[in-house]
Amino acid sequence: MSNKSYRMWNGNVRDAALSILMSIEKNQAYSNLLLHQTIEKYDIELKDRALLTEITYGTLQHKMTLDYYLQPFIKGKLDDWVRQLLRLSLYQIHYLDRIPNHAAVNEAVEIAKKRSHKGTAGLVNGILRGILRQGVRSTDEIVDPIERLSIAASHPLWLIERWVKQFGFEKAETMAFENNIPPAHTVRVNTTRISVQEAIDMLLDEGIVARQSEVIPECLHIEKGQVAKTQAYQYGVVSIQDESSMIPTYALRVEPGHRVLDMCAAPGGKSMHIAEKLNGEGSLVSVDLHPHKVKLISDQATRLGFENVETRTWDSRELTHEYDEHSFDRILVDAPCSGLGVIRRKPDIKYTKKQEDFASLNKIQLSLLDEAYKLLKPSGLIVYSTCTIDEVENIGTVQAFLANHSDMELEELNILPEAYQHLTTNGMIHVFPQDFNSDGSFVAALRKKEKHSNEVN
Numbered sequence: 001m002s003n004k005s006y007r008m009w010n011g012n013v014r015d016a017a018l019s020i021l022m023s024i025e026k027n028q029a030y031s032n033l034l035l036h037q038t039i040e041k042y043d044i045e046l047k048d049r050a051l052l053t054e055i056t057y058g059t060l061q062h063k064m065t066l067d068y069y070l071q072p073f074i075k076g077k078l079d080d081w082v083r084q085l086l087r088l089s090l091y092q093i094h095y096l097d098r099i100p101n102h103a104a105v106n107e108a109v110e111i112a113k114k115r116s117h118k119g120t121a122g123l124v125n126g127i128l129r130g131i132l133r134q135g136v137r138s139t140d141e142i143v144d145p146i147e148r149l150s151i152a153a154s155h156p157l158w159l160i161e162r163w164v165k166q167f168g169f170e171k172a173e174t175m176a177f178e179n180n181i182p183p184a185h186t187v188r189v190n191t192t193r194i195s196v197q198e199a200i201d202m203l204l205d206e207g208i209v210a211r212q213s214e215v216i217p218e219c220l221h222i223e224k225g226q227v228a229k230t231q232a233y234q235y236g237v238v239s240i241q242d243e244s245s246m247i248p249t250y251a252l253r254v255e256p257g258h259r260v261l262d263m264c265a266a267p268g269g270k271s272m273h274i275a276e277k278l279n280g281e282g283s284l285v286s287v288d289l290h291p292h293k294v295k296l297i298s299d300q301a302t303r304l305g306f307e308n309v310e311t312r313t314w315d316s317r318e319l320t321h322e323y324d325e326h327s328f329d330r331i332l333v334d335a336p337c338s339g340l341g342v343i344r345r346k347p348d349i350k351y352t353k354k355q356e357d358f359a360s361l362n363k364i365q366l367s368l369l370d371e372a373y374k375l376l377k378p379s380g381l382i383v384y385s386t387c388t389i390d391e392v393e394n395i396g397t398v399q400a401f402l403a404n405h406s407d408m409e410l411e412e413l414n415i416l417p418e419a420y421q422h423l424t425t426n427g428m429i430h431v432f433p434q435d436f437n438s439d440g441s442f443v444a445a446l447r448k449k450e451k452h453s454n455e456v457n
């Protein structure tokens with residue numbers, strides 16, 4: 001059977017989920033992008049869209065647990081697509097109460113018939129009916145607690161071992177299970193245009209139910225409806241952004257009139273938050289490596305109506321070729337990272353990241369910070385942020401940077417909203433997904449001293 005002969009969407013949700021999962025497994029696509037593209041391309045209706053998203057994400061999130069459940073029922077080798085079909089069918093049987101078990105089995109058998117022949121359909125039928133009769137084994141049977149957590153929460157063993165070492169078992173366990181829960185939907189109100197209450201009312205007029213966050217004042221939690229298609233979004237009243245992604249702009253202490261640089265800016269979420277804080281006074285240069293990504297930043301600036309945002313396609317490790325040293329009051333380095341804080345949005349991350357990735361990321365992060373240092377005015381501020389919770393990329397990178405720059409020091413994060421204060425230490429904050437139901441992230445604020453200590457006297 002060639003999976004390639006299949007269109008992503010032929011009107012059957014499970015069949016589409018199977019095709020998407022196959023592409024992700026072969027590393028041909030990222031889960032969030034492929035799902036989004038498929039939904040948009042085929043204009044899949046709301047009901048099917050919700051089920052397709054749930055089955056695709058759920059199967060991916062629980063992949064290792066599903067394989068553990070399936071293993072006793074499988075004799076011999078299976079084609080990849082058959083295994084994937086079994087996983088997504090068992091996901092529905094085990095995790096989704098509203099889908100009758102016989103419907104999940106019948107759908108699987110029909111798909112197997114269409115994609116192959118009666119023999120495969122019989123095999124799928126036999127395995128799934130065997131599971132319905134006997135039930136699945138419990139992960140409690142796994143003796144070693146770290147191995148058990150790895151299977152029960154479906155995260156690779158090395159990752160659980162790493163987290164237990166860095167944060168202790170309890171925190172690692174909570175985070176691993178939290179990663180399998182759908183993320184909150186949040187937006188940021190463009191308070192240069194409208195008050196938070198006016199934004200809530202405007203969204204409600206379009207059928208969107210939103211409430212103000214108790215953490216960041218300009219953040220709204222969306223409780224019902226899709227914001228991306230609303231006029232409130234199109235007219236630049238709100239922007240879609242995770243709440244913890246709003247922290248770096250606070251830490252940057254942007255004031256109207258500042259000259260600000262965002263060195264890793266695409267798709268532009270934090271850049272636009274900075275532009276809102278500038279409120280039309282001062283300027284922002286938003287840089288990213290790839291032209292197609294830089295276009296996304298310009299599109300956002302146009303949507304929000306900011307004229308003081310300049311976008312550039314450049315390698316930010318070489319920005320001193322373009323700008324004089326000491327040019328900027330504020331610099332954001334929202335660095336490329338492993339993304340371990342956003343596993344809820346992109347479950348494939350937990351299976352594709354490798355131990356060896358951390359060293360190369362650490363190197364890029366430090367090069368970006370070194371370049372930022374040169375471009376920063378004396379007494380200016382660099383904010384280093386990531387969407388990972390890994391200590392090597394976070395505290396590790398900051399410490400290595402500080403060791404090489406004696407005139408830089410950590411700046412207290414007392415500027416952050418009150419709810420975050422208990423998580424800040426020495427100018428750094430680590431937010432875990434379980435803390436506020438937001439993405440996991442890290443932020444450090446680094447101030448350049450007025451004069452280098454060697455220059456005193």
Ligand SMILES: C[S@@+](CC[C@H](N)C(=O)[O-])C[C@H]1O[C@@H](n2cnc3c(N)ncnc32)[C@H](O)[C@@H]1O
Binds near residue numbers: 314
């Ligand atoms: C975490 S994302 C930034 C998200 C963005 N700040 C936002 O809030 O929407 C990191 C970005 O860094 C960019 N990047 C990676 N290496 C870079 C480099 N050497 N120079 C400039 N941008 C780079 C990537 O293309 C990616 O868009």
